Amino acid sequence: MSENPTPEIIEPSDGARNTRRTGKVSSRTIEHYVAPLEETPLLAVDFVDETAEPQSMWSQAWRSLRKRPLFIISAFLILLVIVVAAFPQLFSHVDPTACRLDDSSETARAGHPLGFTLQGCDVYSRIIYGARASFLVGLFTTIIVVVFGGVVGALAGYYGGWLDAVLARLGDIFFALPLILGAIIVMQLPAFRDNRSVWTVIITLAAFGWPQMARITRGAVIEARGADFVTASRALGLSKFRALVNHVIPNSLSPVIVIATISLGTYIVAEATLSFLGIGLPPEIMSWGNDISNAQTQLRNNPETLMWPALALSITVLSFIMLGDAVRDALDPKARKG
Amino acid sequence: MTEQTKERGLNPADNQQPLLEIKNLAITFDTPDGPVNAVRNAHLTVMPGETVAIVGESGSGKSTTALSAIGLLPGNGRVSGGQIIFDGEDITHASEKRIIELRGNSIGMVPQDPMSNLNPVWKIGFQVKETLKANGLAGNNSKERVAQVLADAGLPDAKRRANQYPHEFSGGMRQRALIAIGLACSPRLLIADEPTSALDVTVQQQILDHLDTMTTELGTAVLLITHDLGLAAERAEKVVVMYKGQVVESGPALEILRNPQHPYTQRLVASAPSLASKRLQSKPLEVAEDLNAVVKPEHPRNTDNVLEIKDLTKVFKIRKGLGRSEDFTAVDNVSFSVKRGTTTAIVGESGSGKSTVAQMVLNLLKPTAGSIAFDGAQMNNLSEKELFTFRRRVQPIFQDPYGSLDPMFSIYRTIEEPLRIHGIGDAKSRQARVKELLSQVSLPSATMHRFPNELSGGQRQRIAIARALALQPEVIICDEAVSALDVLVQAQILKLLNELQENLGLTYLFITHDLAVVREIADDVCVMQNGRIVEQSTTDEVFNNPKSDYTRNLLAAIPGSTLLI
DSSP states (O other), X not given: OTTOOSOOOOOOOSHHHHOOOOOOOOSSOOOOXXXXXXXXXOOOTTOOOOSSOOOOHHHHHHHHHTTOHHHXXXXXXXXXXXXXXXXXXXXXXXXXXXXXXXXXTOOOBTTBTTOBOTTOOBHHHHHHHHHHHHHHHHHHXXXXXXXXXHHHHHHHHHHOHHXXXXXXXXXHHHHHSOHHHHHHHHHHSHHHHHTOSHHHHHHHHHHHHHHHHHHHHHHHHHHHHTSHHHHHHHHTTOOHXXXXXXXXXXXXXXXXXXXXXXXXXXXXXXXXXXXXXXXXXXTTSOOHHHHHHHHGGGTTTOTHHHHHHHHHHHHHXXXXXXXXXXXXXXXXXXXXXX | OXXXXXXXXXXXXXXXXXSEEEEEEEEEEEETXXXXXXXXXXXXXXXXXXXXXXXXXXXXXXXXXXXXXXXXXXXXXXXXXXXXXXXXXXXXXXXXXXXXXHBXXXXXXXXXXXXXXXXXXXXXXXXXXXXXXXXXXXXXXXXHHHHHHHHHTTOTTHHXXXXXOGGGSOHHHHHHHHHHHHHTTOOSEEEEESTTTTSOHHHHHHHHHHHHHHHHHHTOEEEEEESOHHHHHHHOSEEEEEEXXXXXXXXXXXXHHHSOOSHHHHHHHHHOTTTOOSOOOOOOOSSOOHHHHHHOSOOOOSSSXXXXXXXXXXXXXXXXXXXXXXXXXXXXXXXXXXXXXXXXXXXXXXXXXHHHHHHHHXXXXXOSEEEEEETTEEOTTOOHHHHHHHHHHEEEEOSOXXXXXXXXXXXXXXXXXXXXXTTOSOHHHHHHHHXXXXXXXXXXXXGGGSOGXXXXXXXXXXXXXXXXXXXXXXXXXXXXXXXXXXXXXXXXXXXXXHHHHHHHOOEEEXXXXXXXXXXXXXXXXXXXXXXXXXXXXXXXXXXXXOOSHHHHHHHHTSTTTTTOO
16 A cells, blocks of 8 residues: 555546547558468467476575585585594594694604694694584584574564564574673683583574574565465465464575575684683583684794694685575575676 | 757658668577577567557567667677667677667667666656766756656656655656656657556556657657557557567558467467457366266356455554554445356456455455355354365465465475365375366376476466365455466466356456456456445446446556457
8 A cells, every 4th residue: 555655647538538549550651571480380378398307496406506616615525524523533543632742843744744733732633533523513503593593583573563572672682792702701600611511602602693593584484474375375274373384484494594504604613713712612622713722822833733723614614604605596596696 | 969850850751761670680598508599580670750569478588679779688698690770870789888878868768667667765856867967968957957857757746756756656657757767868769668567557548648749749769568469559550579589470550450460469369358358258068077066066157146245344554653543444335246156356456455355355354344244154253163164165366376376385285285274085085186176277287296486477377276276165266366477378367267167166256457357257347446346237337338437447548449340
């Protein structure tokens, strides 16, 4: 209704009743051209092409995805990180905890390609074994954020009203606190300080990460809930909640998947940041953040000990962000750049 | 500029050099799946001052051909063959600089969608001035000039209007502003790409009349792109029919309409609703479908009213700033009834409240006052369970075939969904039923493995019809069900709906803005204006002997309605 704020100007139309419009006749001679029929064979109106392979949206996205260099590179790197995290012993036979002060700050030599830390630990081996903690934090934080933030966002967006108001304000409170600042404070709480583990880091990061996912989901759900197919299924007798589960949520997944992939990378960075500040993972858990933190005192004497774990971290995070970009392009061809 | 006008004014009839000539044009789009030939072998001439219409269905290459003349092809499209000659100059591969020189003062453009083609953050006057400035015509007194241009396009009170933003304009006024921009620099050729297809018929008529007057005064040639053959024949001297990227027929407008030669044009003329003049007739199928025969052995016709609507009113609250609200009566005291086995159409322009009526009949919206009786039972306060049973008996079909099917659901799941919701049959019998429904809407049963994005608009609409039929409803509410479809597809769907009605004894409540479609499908008509019914009667009565001025205006505004007799 608000689309037409001003009424149309209806000119006094005497033409409607008095004149019969007869069309225009040109004074010029106009040639009547008819194309030969064999040039454009006439097809049946609106026939179904039965030759093509049926394709769902997902299989279409996959087909476009698997040809992208960005996807191939990032997927390969991520696969590598996953294998390293799952089976570190395949990549390094050196025990990362067997450190000998004799080797302190030694340079690379056979069997130890990246040299040693100040404590005499093998840098390469520590990077390989450190992947697991970093990756687990990223993965589980993302899962919790997607499930919790997704549910909150979907309910808020779909039902609207007071539920939306309450949930959105709740999210805003968490959103207003900067992640690092909030995490520093939470990690100082006695309950967390005394039981530091992978899980305390995950819970802290998830607590400050879910509002972003809730917002994304809420927006996508609001867009999808107005679609005609939702009204159609309601008219078929589907309950409001079932319509949310069957139709609205599957159609809101694309942006959630994209953001989840990208944020998996950023949570790994956040973990490293917290560990670097000394409030993340406890020192006895090997992680890239802890290694970077330990190496900072050696920045001038032995910069490689800081450089290698930092490089591993950067490549991992970059591949998740690249993967997210590639997935976004595949799921939403309209947003493609260029 | 003045010199040119004089030159043109001298002897317009003898001046036989074409203004725009397109020869053998081929346009190719580069897509991820390889190059696609959008246009092949297109020929087209526009003489100075002449109106030429390109007619074709969506995807026929009509817009692409016209846009190539001002170098506005999308990034992945290119002219891969042929020539475009404007006023004796070959501009096929003209430099960007030359094309920009031509745009505005030599070739103007009126785009299709008035809602999205004006920048919402700038005032209308600024956007007109922008065009004038780009062509060095703003002069010292640009405000006066802007007001003049807008007034010429038929905007009353142009000075004040120039100071308003696009959202303060209605659709028709926005289109007038766009026409003002297109004609601001008195171009010699105006490309109008479906200039009125988003507007109501009465507004469309006014705008086209005005455009006619203006271009005749200025001596501007018009290349009119439209999907409506009736409109093309009425407004242009010459019609070019395009099909699958090729020109299949071109010639004098009236001759094309009265004596079409190419089979495609013949098909178009035969199915253009604006030209048709009678109700579709379908013969009942000899062999009744088994399943339906069991459920509905006979269809009593015209015996009782399946829907009775009395004094239906819907008031919306429109928020007006802090806590205040204003009542807006969308539907005002509407009463009508629908006979079993017949079609009743509700016709009206946008904002007439016709869709709100449909929503209330579907029980998706609560009426403010009044009553709806379905099969004798009041529907105001149905319990959950009663509502669930009601859903089985009344089904909707929506306008937008691209939005009404869940893109994540395969066709099988889409059609099976209603059966599943109502717990009908087991997996095997449901599959059989889906196959049967697909054959009822004339689609091959292999379609059920496909997804909506692989089907055309018309095919999607068939799927939507199959889904609506799955529960064997008695009443189907078609909310602009054929408005978004191409003419030929539209005719096909109307025929399908009519056959289904004949064979299954369905009752239709048909909501539409298009009176032409009404004549083909409806038995009774209610004409709505501003939430009220201004006329209701049988279709023949409304068409042959309209009582209200509004109905008469609507009828007169159907393009091409008077050409074929």
